[in-house]
Amino acid sequence: MRPEILARIAAARAARDLSDLARQAVGTTAETISPTERIQRARQLRQMVNEYVDVVVLGEALAGADWQEISAALNRRDPETVKGEYEDAVTEWGALPEGxxxxxxxxxxxxxxxxxxxxxxxxxxxxxxxLLNRH
Known part of the structure; x- marks a missing residue:
């Protein structure tokens, strides 16, 4: 399997986990908990969203999207900075043997x-x- 496909599967997992956690947050709306705990739960959701975005970017970079397009999609101005942030992960995933x-x-x-x-x-x-049927 190509690394970009693996990254997209990882993104699907992250989206599933995020969805499940968000649904749980709705279910605990009336729960009596401390402000600290409610804020920490919300921060956990935000962290998961950031991780989801990162793995989506990784998949698109591995698939050949250029850094200008990725930067624009992230609403960032400097493609070289964005590339630098993801370069190690792209190299690491790109070096994985397909087998x-x-x-x-x-x-x-x-x-x-x-x-x-x-x-x-x-x-x-x-x-x-x-995804597995793509060539």
Whole structure:
């Protein structure tokens, strides 16, 4: 499996985990907890969003998107600075031997999507497994 596909699968995992945590946050809205704990939970969500953005950027960089486009999408001005922030991860993921990359968890992600899909979501049966069919 190509590293950019693996990064996109990692992004799908991150999105799933973020969704689950956000749903839990809604469920605890009336819970009596300290302001500190409520803020810490919100910060955990923000940290997960940042990690999700990072892995999406990684996948796009590995797929060949140029740093000008990535920087613009991040609403950042200096592509060289953005490239510098992600360069080590791109190099590390890009050096992974394709034979060593597993598609572990793809069926679980597709199952999760099917269980949680709502009418306004894309009507796809296997949105993550479909990545494996790309050449």
């Amino acid at each position: 060593d990359l597993e598609d572990e968890g793809v069926e679980d992600l597709d199952g999760w999507y099917t269980r949680h899909r709502e009418d306004h979501d894309p009507d796809l049966e296997k949105p993550v497994a479909d």
